[in-house]
Amino acid sequence: MSKIKVAIIGPGNIGTDLMIKVIRLAKNLEMCAMVGIDPNSDGLARAQRMGYVTTHKGIDGLLNLPEWKDIKIIFDATSAKAHAYNWGVVQQYPDKRIIDLTPAAIGPFLVPPVNFDATHNVKNVNMVTCGGQATIPMVAAVNRVAKVHYGEIVASIASKSAGPGTRANIDEFTETTAHAIEQVGGAEKGKAIIILNPAEPPVIMRDTVFTLSEQADKAAIVDSVHKMVSQVQQYVPGYTLHQEIQFDDIPEDKPVFIEGLGKRYGLKTTILLQVEGAGHYLPAYAGNLDIMTSAAMATADQFAQESLLTT
Amino acid sequence: MHQLYIQDVTLRDGMHPIQHQYTKQQVKEIAVALDNAKVDAIEVAHGDGITGGSFNYGFGAHTDWEWLEGVADLLTHAKLTTLLIPGIGTIDDLKRARDLGVVSVRVATHCTEADISAQHIEAARNMGMDVSGFLMMAHMNDPKPLAQQAQLMEEYGAACVYVTDSAGALLMDGVRDRIRAFKEILKPETEIGIHCHHNLSLGVANTIVAMQEGATRLDASLGGMGAGAGNCPLEVLIAVLNKMGAQHNSDLFQLMDIADDVIRPLQHRPVQVDRETLSLGYAGVYSSFLLHSERAAEKYGLDTRDILNELGQRNMVGGQEDMIIDVALDMKGKAQK
Numbered sequence: 031m032s033k034i035k036v037a038i039i040g041p042g043n044i045g046t047d048l049m050i051k052v053i054r055l056a057k058n059l060e061m062c063a064m065v066g067i068d069p070n071s072d073g074l075a076r077a078q079r080m081g082y083v084t085t086h087k088g089i090d091g092l093l094n095l096p097e098w099k100d101i102k103i104i105f106d107a108t109s110a111k112a113h114a115y116n117w118g119v120v121q122q123y124p125d126k127r128i129i130d131l132t133p134a135a136i137g138p139f140l141v142p143p144v145n146f147d148a149t150h151n152v153k154n155v156n157m158v159t160c161g162g163q164a165t166i167p168m169v170a171a172v173n174r175v176a177k178v179h180y181g182e183i184v185a186s187i188a189s190k191s192a193g194p195g196t197r198a199n200i201d202e203f204t205e206t207t208a209h210a211i212e213q214v215g216g217a218e219k220g221k222a223i224i225i226l227n228p229a230e231p232p233v234i235m236r237d238t239v240f241t242l243s244e245q246a247d248k249a250a251i252v253d254s255v256h257k258m259v260s261q262v263q264q265y266v267p268g269y270t271l272h273q274e275i276q277f278d279d280i281p282e283d284k285p286v287f288i289e290g291l292g293k294r295y296g297l298k299t300t301i302l303l304q305v306e307g308a309g310h311y312l313p314a315y316a317g318n319l320d321i322m323t324s325a326a327m328a329t330a331d332q333f334a335q336e337s338l339l340t341t
Numbered sequence: 342m343h344q345l346y347i348q349d350v351t352l353r354d355g356m357h358p359i360q361h362q363y364t365k366q367q368v369k370e371i372a373v374a375l376d377n378a379k380v381d382a383i384e385v386a387h388g389d390g391i392t393g394g395s396f397n398y399g400f401g402a403h404t405d406w407e408w409l410e411g412v413a414d415l416l417t418h419a420k421l422t423t424l425l426i427p428g429i430g431t432i433d434d435l436k437r438a439r440d441l442g443v444v445s446v447r448v449a450t451h452c453t454e455a456d457i458s459a460q461h462i463e464a465a466r467n468m469g470m471d472v473s474g475f476l477m478m479a480h481m482n483d484p485k486p487l488a489q490q491a492q493l494m495e496e497y498g499a500a501c502v503y504v505t506d507s508a509g510a511l512l513m514d515g516v517r518d519r520i521r522a523f524k525e526i527l528k529p530e531t532e533i534g535i536h537c538h539h540n541l542s543l544g545v546a547n548t549i550v551a552m553q554e555g556a557t558r559l560d561a562s563l564g565g566m567g568a569g570a571g572n573c574p575l576e577v578l579i580a581v582l583n584k585m586g587a588q589h590n591s592d593l594f595q596l597m598d599i600a601d602d603v604i605r606p607l608q609h610r611p612v613q614v615d616r617e618t619l620s621l622g623y624a625g626v627y628s629s630f631l632l633h634s635e636r637a638a639e640k641y642g643l644d645t646r647d648i649l650n651e652l653g654q655r656n657m658v659g660g661q662e663d664m665i666i667d668v669a670l671d672m673k674g675k676a677q678k
Contacts, residue, residue, distance in 0.1 A: 186663075192457075197457050197459075198460065200427045200460070201433075201461075203428075204428065204429070223660065236664070238663035240396035273667060289394055289404045
């Protein structure tokens with residue numbers, strides 16, 4: 031069966047891990063080109079050694095490669111600023127789609143098990159943030175049982191897994207994740223917190239999801255969350271519920287005061303997660319990076335399957 | 342010697358012991374009383390900094406904006422300040438605080454993660470604010486590497502960098518060595534600050550040691566009103582500074598009166614060194630974990646001290662309050678087996 035050719039822009043840790051996932055795991059994708067801007071980049075050298083086409087002249091270099099015409103999906107693992115430029119180029123080619131792993135969020139947010147179907151014909155999708163990929167499925171799992179007033183997530187990651195891009199733009203994480211908790215997770219109001227823990231050996235990514243929803247059948251929430259966890263596990267096997275789901279009733283006479291919502295009551299649900307990476311190129315503790323590359327790869331693979339079916 | 346700059350944290354760190362429940366009126370009254378007593382700066386925010394209100398840290402009785410609104414107009418001497426923890430609050434939040442009259446901010450990170458404060462410190466500087474770096478859990482980093490983190494904050498534009506003993510775990514030599522390391526590599530015009538917790542009853546002693554080594558910005562709170570066993574108690578610090586003949590602006594008797602007449606009656610849980618708060622300092626745990634751990638102990642039938650020790654063992658850093666539930670559930674699970 032033929033496969034869809036892909037290019038990866040950004041030969042850093044994320045781009046390299048993504049390349050390895052495409053090579054090892056993708057059913058419908060064929061790794062084709064790695065694109066960078068530094069001729070001395072380790073990631074470009076690695077891709078070249080492995081037999082893939084490379085260019086150090088960015089997206090413009092990619093356009094001049096003979097392989098360009100066959101490439102249908104482009105992963106962008108650069109920066110928000112670079113993505114704006116790359117998208118400006120790619121959108122001139124109606125047969126190509128771009129999957130954005132930067133915080134640019136020019137295209138709609140995509141969290142595969144939640145809103146994949148809504149992005150069928152969208153040419154530019156954004157993968158939110160690592161914390162968003164890990165937690166928004168849980169907010170959505172509660173929201174499909176009981177209307178979520180407020181969704182709050184706390185992502186704890188190993189300091190070593192936070193690259194310079196994340197560190198220089200920590201507000202982009204909190205703001206983008208909070209928006210996606212609302213837009214994709216379905217919460218009326220979202221809040222995101224990120225903590226860097228420098229412990230050695232490095233700590234595996236942990237995520238905690240708190241929701242305040244309407245009162246609901248707790249067993250139905252448990253069931254919905256478990257189903258969603260197995261869906262995420264299909265592309266991130268190390269995604270697990272670390273503890274049983276915790277419930278607390280917030281009674282009407284003792285409401286909580288939430289900025290932007292005012293006094294609210296209902297059912298508080300606490301979901302404690304662990305995200306262990308597959309250890310492809312990045313170490314296993316960096317589940318935060320793994321869930322981004324895994325979600326992007328799963329998305330592309332699904333896009334490819336659909337386009338193979340329709341052509 | 343530099344004139345000392347006394348910053349009160351009763352209305353920020355002091356939020357923790359009352360679960361962030363000050364009324365707007367209380368904030369105004371306490372701020373005015375502190376201003377009358379000529380404290381140099383008054384910090385107002387949720388205990389975990391602006392927009393800290395959350396399930397994880399506790400929702401406040403008000404938003405930060407409600408607490409801050411109108412306070413600046415009441416002050417005649419003191420600067421209105423706030424705290425921002427990157428990863429929780431954002432630059433947009435800081436702008437909002439600035440628009441409410443906040444002229445000074447501390448940007449706080451864990452003691453090894455100074456580089457996540459670059460954009461916030463620069464933004465504060467560009468807004469014309471007085472900005473300091475605040476290196477939390479300072480006992481978890483050695484003096485030299487801690488000073489290198491301080492140097493990063495200085496490069497980003499901080500006019501002052503604090504040794505922040507969030508766990509109240511530093512002994513006097515530990516404070517001395519850290520301030521000396523700061524002195525060695527920071528520019529002479531960069532000020533050094535000290536923020537202590539009283540978990541090992543060293544809040545005042547550690548503050549004085551820091552001052553003797555060259556720290557000029559000293560944090561304290563009325564009656565120690567702050568997380569854990571509280572901060573360096575402000576009125577005690579001023580009494581000691583008076584006896585030492587150190588130069589400062591604050592009035593001792595007024596501060597004694599506010600501490601005893603206004604602040605202590607607000608405390609549901611006494612702010613003192615006891616079995617639980619001593620355990621924070623002994624295990625090196627973030628002082629704000631206290632009430633969350635006490636609640637988890639009650640809910641899951643565990644001992645608070647055991648939870649705190651386990652949190653220390655696991656090297657939890659400030660802000661990981663969610664892991665208290667995780668630790669409690671692990672311990673409960675073990676106990677049932």
